[in-house]
Amino acid sequence: MPRPSQIDVQRKKLLPIVCQTFSELGYRRTTTAELAQRCQVRENILYRLWPDKKGMFLAAIDDVFQSRAEKWEQILVDLPNPKLRVERLVAYEAQHQGELGFYRIIFTALAETDDEEMRAALIRMYRQFHKRVSRQIRTDHASDRDRLPVSDAAWGLLGLATISNIIVELNLLGPRQRKQMFASVAQALVRDTV
């Protein structure tokens, strides 16, 4: 038996480049030729790693939550005080909103929800985000009895993050205004009392 397959390794190696490309160019303008060039391989190599272009895109969707969650862990690792944790994450998001361009992957996918696999990937992603955000609110505001159920507040925060990405992208508000908006809306959603 000759040569063990390196497919998984290479998939993992190229995924960030694939992600980055889809984030920058969106789905339509990302050609398989462009992907191959950026990955410094030939096109058919990509087709050995994923069944088709859509497969590459699905892999990118699955990576969105993954990489964001890792970032969050990094931020919280040396922050034991629960009181500050949500605020810290909110501040981080307000600051770095849209920096990685991942929202573009999501918007593209959202315009293609007729496709069952797209839908499934999106559902996975949103569920993960919602669960993660809910957990954070719950553990850090454990003693408070919120008027707004934690789960609803979490959806509200996801909505806030979405519109905030849009605001950045379209320059609808200046950075300062946007951060302030983000903070005050987030507070309105998470606080039980002012």
Added chain:
Amino acid sequence: MPRPSQIDVQRKKLLPIVCQTFSELGYRRTTTAELAQRCQVRENILYRLWPDKKGMFLAAIDDVFQSRAEKWEQILVDLPNPKLRVERLVAYEAQHQGELGFYRIIFTALAETDDEEMRAALIRMYRQFHKRVSRQIRTDHASDRDRLPVSDAAWGLLGLATISNIIVELNLLGPRQRKQMFASVAQALVRDTV
């Protein structure tokens, strides 16, 4: 001078069909051939009304706010009591969220914001929505001194509407849960006191 041009008339006549098609199929899967067929004309006729496919799509974006705003006026026309107005709109949106599929046009456009015309059309649209929502909150809660600035609350509501559309599309919550979530988050954003 023979035959006055009917171009504007026809543009107006076909726009709803164009909108509907982009909403159903998204940008990629909407071919000019499909558009022509649904409009019951030949392709080149469409190209006399708009310069290219993108032009048709831009027209669709511009129509999104327009038709939504008309709907809102319709709802409010026989509702003089300010106290009920915002609540009524919120209830309407919670109920009919995503029904027209317009969100798909917006998501598609959001994935193509490198294009200056796309950006411009989106900016116009969001500005209009924000202005409209702010006005509604302000007039109907005139006497309240909100902790959350009206403008921020309006952005929050746009975010809520966005995530709510996503939730419908992906079936992330059942209808009842989603409506309840919508209501309580909206309330948290608009109320000054519980």
Added chain:
DNA sequence: TGATAGAGTAAGTAGTCACTTACAATTATC
């Protein structure tokens, strides 16, 4: 009524791009 331009028909075309195929080179196992 006839000149003029708009409205409609039908076919075509050029370019793009996802995906394939055929083949050569490499490398881990026996």
Added chain:
DNA sequence: GATAATTGTAAGTGACTACTTACTCTATCA
């Protein structure tokens, strides 16, 4: 070192589709 699979190279292809062209028909107004 023979085997057999994996990895890499290079070229091609077929389908799709945005957009065009060349033409005929029709309605208006002087």
